[in-house]
Amino acid sequence: xxxxIEEYRMSFPVQTIRHSYSxxxxxxxIKLHPGTKVAIGPAIDDGFYYDFLFPEALQPDDLPAIEKExxxxxxxxxxxxxxxxxxxxxxxxxxxxxxxLELIDGLEDGTISIYEQGVFRDLCRGxxxxxxxxxxxxxxxxxxxxxxxxxxxxxxxxLTRIYAYAFGSKADLEAHLKLLAEAEKRDNRKxxxxxxxxSTHEEAGPGLIYWxxxxxxxxxxxxxxxxxxxxxxxxEILFTPHIGKSWLWETSGHLGFYKEGMYSxxxxxxxxxxIKPMNCPFHIMIYNxxxxxxxxxxxxxxxxGTVYRYERSGTLHGxxxxxxxxQDDAHIICTPEQIEDEIAEVLRFSLHxxxxxxxKEIKAYLATRPAGNGAVGDPAMWDTALxxxxxxxxxxxxxxEMDEGGGAFYGPKxxxxxxxxxxxxxQLTTIQxxxxxxxxxxMTYVDSxxxxxxPYMVHRALxxxxxxxxxxxxxxxxxxxxxxxAPEQAVVxxxxxxxxxxxxxxxxxxxxxxxxxxxxxSDERMNAKIRDAQNQKVPYMLVVGAKERDxxxxxxxxxxxxxxxxxxxxxxxxxVQALVRERSLEL
RNA sequence: GCCCUUGUAGCUCAGUUGGCAGAGCACAUCCAUGGUAAGGAUGAGGUCAUCGGUUCGAUUCCGAUCGAGGGCUCCA
Numbered sequence: 001x002x003x004x005i006e007e008y009r010m011s012f013p014v015q016t017i018r019h020s021y022s023x024x025x026x027x028x029x030i031k032l033h034p035g036t037k038v039a040i041g042p043a044i045d046d047g048f049y050y051d052f053l054f055p056e057a058l059q060p061d062d063l064p065a066i067e068k069e070x071x072x073x074x075x076x077x078x079x080x081x082x083x084x085x086x087x088x089x090x091x092x093x094x095x096x097x098x099x100x101l102e103l104i105d106g107l108e109d110g111t112i113s114i115y116e117q118g119v120f121r122d123l124c125r126g127x128x129x130x131x132x133x134x135x136x137x138x139x140x141x142x143x144x145x146x147x148x149x150x151x152x153x154x155x156x157x158x159l160t161r162i163y164a165y166a167f168g169s170k171a172d173l174e175a176h177l178k179l180l181a182e183a184e185k186r187d188n189r190k191x192x193x194x195x196x197x198x199s200t201h202e203e204a205g206p207g208l209i210y211w212x213x214x215x216x217x218x219x220x221x222x223x224x225x226x227x228x229x230x231x232x233x234x235x236e237i238l239f240t241p242h243i244g245k246s247w248l249w250e251t252s253g254h255l256g257f258y259k260e261g262m263y264s265x266x267x268x269x270x271x272x273x274x275i276k277p278m279n280c281p282f283h284i285m286i287y288n289x290x291x292x293x294x295x296x297x298x299x300x301x302x303x304x305g306t307v308y309r310y311e312r313s314g315t316l317h318g319x320x321x322x323x324x325x326x327q328d329d330a331h332i333i334c335t336p337e338q339i340e341d342e343i344a345e346v347l348r349f350s351l352h353x354x355x356x357x358x359x360k361e362i363k364a365y366l367a368t369r370p371a372g373n374g375a376v377g378d379p380a381m382w383d384t385a386l387x388x389x390x391x392x393x394x395x396x397x398x399x400x401e402m403d404e405g406g407g408a409f410y411g412p413k414x415x416x417x418x419x420x421x422x423x424x425x426x427q428l429t430t431i432q433x434x435x436x437x438x439x440x441x442x443m444t445y446v447d448s449x450x451x452x453x454x455p456y457m458v459h460r461a462l463x464x465x466x467x468x469x470x471x472x473x474x475x476x477x478x479x480x481x482x483x484x485x486a487p488e489q490a491v492v493x494x495x496x497x498x499x500x501x502x503x504x505x506x507x508x509x510x511x512x513x514x515x516x517x518x519x520x521x522s523d524e525r526m527n528a529k530i531r532d533a534q535n536q537k538v539p540y541m542l543v544v545g546a547k548e549r550d551x552x553x554x555x556x557x558x559x560x561x562x563x564x565x566x567x568x569x570x571x572x573x574x575x576v577q578a579l580v581r582e583r584s585l586e587l
Numbered sequence: 588g589c590c591c592u593u594g595u596a597g598c599u600c601a602g603u604u605g606g607c608a609g610a611g612c613a614c615a616u617c618c619a620u621g622g623u624a625a626g627g628a629u630g631a632g633g634u635c636a637u638c639g640g641u642u643c644g645a646u647u648c649c650g651a652u653c654g655a656g657g658g659c660u661c662c663a
Contacts, residue, residue, distance in 0.1 A: 049658095057590090057591080058591085059591085059592095060591075060592070143657090144591085144592090144657055144658075145590090145591060145592090145657090145658085146590070146591065146657060146658030146659070147589065147590020147591060147657095147658060147659060148590080148658065148659045149589075149590090149659055151660095152659065152660050153659095153660090154588075154589065154659075158589060158590050158659080159590085159659095160590075160591080161590090161658070161659080163657090163658080189656095193598075194598090200655095202636090202653070202654040202655075203636095203653090203654085206653095206654065206655085261662095307663085309663080312588055312589090313588075313654090314588070314589075314590095314658080314659080315588095315659095316655090317656095320663095321663085322663090325663065327663065329663095406661080408662085415662095427662090427663085428663090430662090430663075461663065463663095464663050465663050467663090468663060469663095493623085494621090495620095495621060495622045495623090496620050496621040496622085497620065497621080498620065498621090499621095523619085524625085524626090525619090525621060525625080525626060526621060526622065526623070527621085527622095527623070527624065527625065527626085528624085528625050528626085529623095529624095530623055530624055530625095531623095531624035531625055532624090532625090533624090534624055535624080541623080543622065543623060544622095545621090545622055546622095547622090555622080555623080557623055561623095561624095563623075
């Protein structure tokens with residue numbers, strides 16, 4: 001198909017467009033802030049950034065001027081020219097740019113490409129658009145300034161990064177800004193506050209979650225379901241201590257390779273005890289308490305285990321990144337012959353759980369043995385493990401990506417990411433082989449030939465952590481939970497004070513039937529109560545007046561605005577019970 | 588931890604070019620008899636994050652600390 005000329009001009013890949021914008025921004029910055037050194041400026045998912053070293057600190061107020069200068073450059077229709085030079089020539093050209101010199105030193109010998117537009121030139125592999133006219137003056141927006149270490153290394157200088165959104169057209173930019181506005185409305189911290197679900201308290205310690213009554217309702221329902229599903233799928237549930245003596249963590253190796261993630265020890269009877277960052281060593285203590293026959297395997301042991309990990313203060317974020325959290329952990333201990341079926345089963349189980357929660361799109365990321373000699377375990381075991389992971393993915397027909405060398409030193413893994421209602425991906429599930437701990441704790445089972453053998457051990461968390469899952473689910477549902485997880489399932493609203501008694505009776509009947517309900521009997525007007533209930537995302541609002549009282553019915557308003565025909569109280573109870581039983585996602 | 592921003596009532600936010608601290612919502616009391624997204628009046632509520640400095644005087648300016656927000660390879 002032939003495109004009009006203008007369409008051709010726009011048909012550069014968006015990554016190329018973003019990268020060209022970043023050069024334009026660098027030109028603008030150099031012009032407005034002479035003496036600034038440039039570092040790197042790549043395209044990213046929704047735009048681009050460029051890292052600079054400014055002679056004086058850049059303020060957010062400086063961004064509009066930069067944006068304006070960029071528009072001027074764009075409308076000036078400046079061509080991008082590619083120039084090829086030798087390494088020595090390049091070093092001469094960028095003699096004043098220490099970061100560029102370092103980059104040049106890192107390049108292979110041979111020709112080096114430079115891109116020039118106007119007075120600005122940059123070391124760059126390219127490609128770029130033809131001229132600045134291929135960029136739209138209204139399809140980008142400078143977003144924020146942020147600190148970023150040169151080459152991501154905290155031992156190197158802190159540079160100033162300018163982030164920007166950039167797209168091929170104004171419409172795409174606006175659509176993206178709209179998505180961001182929607183995401184902001186769903187922010188777990190905001191909804192947690194508005195819906196009275198949880199809080200954090202700086203005076204009591206950041207990164208620690210306080211679950212309020214309504215958050216507690218959600219959690220109890222979620223955990224009850226989780227336990228039922230685990231018992232129904234061949235798991236046993238464990239409870240283990242929150243602290244353990246240093247012997248445990250020395251044996252596990254955590255004090256060797258995970259110490260920065262652990263809190264300082266407390267001394268009890270002259271021994272050092274550490275609060276647990278992981279549950280695995282405790283589960284192994286239970287395993288090693290007895291001699292195990294191959295006949296007992298596989299063992300699937302799960303625990304809602306609360307762990308504490310040190311996270312740097314700058315990384316804490318609402319429910320998503322905290323310092324104390326409850327993993328929905330499990331360890332599967334099995335023979336080599338069983339491993340393939342066990343992996344397939346845990347993957348099937350994960351997908352079943354996610355589907356029940358309403359996640360439709362799920363993608364797998366398969367991480368293999370890291371390069372170098374840091375990895376533990378026999379390469380043959382890695383191969384078997386990887387094969388079982390790959391087969392399980394194939395069996396479930398799951399889309400997946402390879403993450404070569406992305407495995408932990410102790411084993412390969414599958415991570416599952418779910419796509420939420422806004423199309424964002426969240427990692428929840430991780431299924432990891434562990435070739436390290438069985439060795440360190442000398443775990444064994446007696447095989448059919450009477451020999452002691454080493455079992456396979458797999459860690460897995462389905463929801464990840466209850467806290468983080470709560471955050472993801474809040475953002476996915478915007479706080480409008482399915483009925484079985486809703487902290488309040490219904491409210492009863494009398495149209496006036498005369499009907500308060502009937503409203504109270506209805507609420508009492510519903511409560512007796514197991515419905516989470518509250519009668520709204522304050523002296524507010526009915527409209528105000530409906531508004532409150534809507535804002536609290538209560539699934540059902542039961543409005544009662546003379547008609548309902550006389551007929552023993554309720555008028556049902558649904559959270560989505562639908563109005564159901566008036567029904568007897570018993571019929572409403574039946575409806576709710578059926579939806580809860582089915583864990584329906586619809587009301 | 589580091590860079591930038593930021594901290595005023597339970598919540599969302601104004602404000603003081605350094606001179607008695609403000610609004611809306613929420614809360615309390617009263618009035619209002621009401622049918623599907625905010626009825627009205629009155630009242631209570633703050634050591635302006637904390638500590639120090641400058642100043643006749645600091646919530647305001649400066650510094651430090653603590654927290655929060657946006658970032659800084661990976662990881663629940």
